[in-house]
Amino acid sequence: MEFLFAITIGVLVASAVYLMLSNHLLRFIFGLVLISNAANLTIFVAGRLTDGAPPLIPEGADAPLIDVANALPQALVLTAIVIGFGLFAFAIVLVFRAWTTLNSLTPDDMRLAEPEEAPK
């Protein structure tokens, strides 16, 4: 199971890096979405994988009787997903604004804040 996850995460990161290195902002954002999901999966796997064992404590007991799924990484991933959602919403709107105000999504063309020739 871990092996399968490792391969998935590897493929996600590889595709993300490929997309992020291309000279186009929208692709960069897509790459960012992929790599952030790879990070979330990493946290999930780091919490150890269990098969079909919900973290429930039976009535009358103080602790689960068998090895159950680790709830903490799930909480972490959930938080990270929510935060990531907010950040990406902002990033996509920003890229859209860049498209409407700068008429380009190629980072190499975006030299407004740092002109190649300093104004004399």
Add this chain to the structure above:
Amino acid sequence: MSWLLALPIVIPFLTAVFAFLTRQSPLGRWISVAGSSVLLIASTVLMNTVLREGVVAAQMGQWPAPFGITLVADLLSAVMVLITAIVAVAVSIYAIADVDEGMELLGYHALFNMLIAGVVGAFITGDLFNLYVWFEVMLIASFGLLVLGGRPEQIDGGVKYVALNLVSTIMFLTGIGLLYGMTGTLNMADLASVVDGADQRLLTIVAVLFMIAFGVKAAVFPLFFWLPASYHTPAFSVSAVFAGLLTKVGVYALLRMFTLVFDHDTAFTHTILLWVAGLTMVVGVLGAAAQSDMRKILSFHIVSQIGYMILGLALLTPLAIMGAVFYLVHHIVVKANLFLIAGVAQRIAGGTELSRIGGLYKSAPLLAVLFVVPAFSLAGFPPLSGFWAKFLLVKAALDVQGWIIAGIALSVGLLTIYSMTKIWAQAFWEPHPDGIDPKLSVLSDRDRAAMLIPIAGLAVLTVIIGVMPEHFVQFAKASAAQLLDPTAYISAVLGEQT
């Protein structure tokens, strides 16, 4: 005890809420000033408590450490919160003159206070995942502030800022995941005690991941390119608070993690940091020398000065850490002030591009005096605060026979003087190219007071640190001792069983 640690986070949050509700009226800016002042009181109380009782910790929601979220303040955290509050007060007063109603309507004051909440949270948390959350609070608020107003340059700078910071965030998150997988805990004090049992080689890899993540935030070489691309574009009060605080949160995180958790293989990690420190200093200062805009010069100087702080961390001797702490505090005050002064220069002389302004010395001598203090402190002139900061670090480098790095630190100081004299000569001494006299009286009485009072206040603080360094040096020494021997920190968080 827990309210004492929670208040510095709760106050700016509440201020943000009230400022957002009153954003359509002029009340919002006063709420912001009042909120920052209350934060200053709360952080002074916190500082006093830490000085009196040592490290204080509180468990949120009564979950005992290491299971719940811990808030903890040692001397370093307390002084960072205090200095954040001081900058917050200064900038919120300055914003009365600098931020127009359009930006207020878009929620400037709410975002500003949210940013302060994020910064304070990052300084005060004792939990790694919680640190990530505070970084995000800070980041999303800074995104908003950076593009507020929506001029094309801001959008351009914003894209680069957002893109690189998001990459660093993901690195940080991955590092957290791997560290959790290796140790099963995210409480920093608990991590410090259990990492010794983890696979040391794997731990070094995770350490480098954290180094890159925090390195982007701290703007070290070669990860700093978002900073000079964006810091000169937003409103001046925004630049000032960014310049003062944001990169320093990265430096703080590096200082904390690489003294508390990742001190297992210093021969490897801290050698990387030493190289990074040297290159950051040199590249930053050379970048500044090539610029001709006041804010761009100052932005590159942030990068170069970050190098000094990393140098302190890399050397990892008591004197070096002490120098880094001292430098951190001095730099926040000085750098925020220089950006505020650039804002006044822009208002009265009509720009920050050095070739298009001038004559400030003759027509606004008060501003000239106020500029000299932070500028020459930055360059390391005695008796200002920067001299002692540089002195401690260079001495620390010489003590461990680091001749080359000490030489670099000294020559970067010289080049800093070059940049500062360039601003001085072109903006202050030379006559204005349009033949006008940029007088402070072109500002309304209210604007003049709102802009000059915080500048003067921060300048006085610089002079105080400079002429009476004993207390601050003693404080930095005690703080460095706590960082290098974290037993007090760990037992404050985990209780006495360790």
